[in-house]
Amino acid sequence: MAKATDSKEKTLAAAALLFRRQGFHGTALHDVLAAAGSPRGSLYFHFPGGKEQIGEAALDLAGEAVRSRIEQAAEASPNAETFLTGIARAMAADLEQSDFCNGCPIATTALETAAQSDVLRAAARRAFQSWEQEVARGLTRFGAKPDDAAISATTILSQIEGALLLARTYRSVEPLRRAEAAIKLLAGIMR
């Protein structure tokens, strides 16, 4: 029973990693299984919905991981500036340490399936919205008005997502560095 759970979670973790790096359609289930060391037959026991369900679960998993990191960053930061800077730098570090492979764990799958699968688009939306909400919550925690915070959160997330895209494409963290300054502006810190 513990073993079974293990197998399922390992499969999910492998799927999340591969979807993040190669996208949804670029990742074969075969590779996921191989990376997880899981047997093939049991896959449809754990995920009757097939690849789409695996994608959904992987998106949920990755979304929650990032959300909780944002939450912790908010709690651990003395002010809005270090809060936001922390988020941006954590992502830049992830990207650089993985040789520019680990970008946003949601964005690739989100773009690939936005027009094709409602369940995957919904999962991506849940992830992004939870991040927006967490950023907004952090901002209000440091004194922003709720309405301003929500708007800023959207633009901050957009800035980070866009910068991650450019950074992966350029194989350079420069866009993220520039985004760091931009974020402060968007949060209303520098004015």
Add this chain to the structure above:
Amino acid sequence: MAKATDSKEKTLAAAALLFRRQGFHGTALHDVLAAAGSPRGSLYFHFPGGKEQIGEAALDLAGEAVRSRIEQAAEASPNAETFLTGIARAMAADLEQSDFCNGCPIATTALETAAQSDVLRAAARRAFQSWEQEVARGLTRFGAKPDDAAISATTILSQIEGALLLARTYRSVEPLRRAEAAIKLLAGIMR
């Protein structure tokens, strides 16, 4: 001869459209051919490099289309604000009119292939850099210092790309509307 050029360009246009909507790996060459009304055998004649070469050409085509639109927007605008607003609104219009299918024509393929294909990543980089450069040029045209303009251009592009991603995922133009205001901030117009 005129026919030949037509067939190749039609194939490319169809490829660019489908890659934009469904991504690179989510698009079968068969669908591209069907959409273009082209026969299968000619494909290998026009694109000996296979799907990767088609992707590269489609990226170049789409990249140039957007670049020239930015250039024209700069020339047609009286000031930086209408220049930048024009770009953002044009993209929002594209997205909304296509029922949130036509997002950034580069981003999806760029993310999918960043870690897999150097030629596609290079093509995506060319496109993004040409856009950055064109935005920066527009900004200097309206009085910005070259160094500031370059930095602003990166953050403006990031902002638009991120907003496009969220807008597709949310099926809402709200992120783009918020990005519009953010862009002015990033360009140093509102201060």
Add this chain to the structure above:
Amino acid sequence: MAKATDSKEKTLAAAALLFRRQGFHGTALHDVLAAAGSPRGSLYFHFPGGKEQIGEAALDLAGEAVRSRIEQAAEASPNAETFLTGIARAMAADLEQSDFCNGCPIATTALETAAQSDVLRAAARRAFQSWEQEVARGLTRFGAKPDDAAISATTILSQIEGALLLARTYRSVEPLRRAEAAIKLLAGIMR
């Protein structure tokens, strides 16, 4: 389980037959599957190495079949003459009964792939060497010295292979008939 073994062996038998008649490159996997009544998908399960692995297995199968026939001929024969004559006549019968389609099951694939695939060349070599060895063993059984037997075995095999080639090309068993007499000479029986 019994079913599984059946499917794989039927595929292999069909492959061996078609490779024998049409050669390796002249045989489409599609035809093998159709002849065996197997679906396409299972093939990759049984033969992850693809066509090359199928070729190797088919060569091994056919090689062993002939080797054991030689062995049995040796055991069933009272002297070297009937032993060798039996081998040659069996091959001539195979060829004639199949309307000159069933020649050597190894030779065609061996020649096609000698310069291209080490694994197929190795499989062909295994087959030929096992035949040589079996012929030599038969010869020693009937009184030949081991060293002489090995040399004779090579020339006998060459003689049969060459005659098979000419017989298929001429659509006539005459070369095999002449080979029959030649073999006795090469074995040192007629002197």
Add this chain to the structure above:
Amino acid sequence: MAKATDSKEKTLAAAALLFRRQGFHGTALHDVLAAAGSPRGSLYFHFPGGKEQIGEAALDLAGEAVRSRIEQAAEASPNAETFLTGIARAMAADLEQSDFCNGCPIATTALETAAQSDVLRAAARRAFQSWEQEVARGLTRFGAKPDDAAISATTILSQIEGALLLARTYRSVEPLRRAEAAIKLLAGIMR
């Protein structure tokens, strides 16, 4: 015109070489054209019959080349022994110098197409028969009776063909060396 003939002959020479090494079905027309440096469109001008006609012409070309070499060997030899030894050694040299790539220029294509193409089988038959005839003629030249010479010629050719097959498969000239001795036996020299 001289150029045209050149192009045609170069194409044919390249085809003969590639068919010899890789077989008929293993050789793409594309590779033949590339190896010959010929343009692609003119191929069906020179060879309206397509690949089959190219194969036939290549077989004829290679067949005549070997036949004339046998003829010259007969004329240049003082006796049957050096005549036959010369043929076997020339083939062994060809094979070894080409790293065991250049075997019999007819055999591979003959085996591949024996059951499929009457025109290619006929071309192969013409080649082999011309060789048999030339060997027989050489043998009679050195004193053999015509009937004996014809029979010996068949077995000698078989022996050489089989030895070439084994030699390519083993990547060793040993079968050819053993064939050399066998041939003398078959010619009735050693008795």
Add this chain to the structure above:
DNA sequence: ACCCGCGGGACGGCCCGTTATT
């Protein structure tokens, strides 16, 4: 009752031998 080895159709992209057009 949970799990998985084994098998099954369906395309995926590549490329092959060939023909209109000029």
Add this chain to the structure above:
DNA sequence: AATAACGGGCCGTCCCGCGGGT
């Protein structure tokens, strides 16, 4: 006599159920 195009089909393999093991 050579460019430009054309369908067809091959091999790989992808995503997925069916029946036996444990």
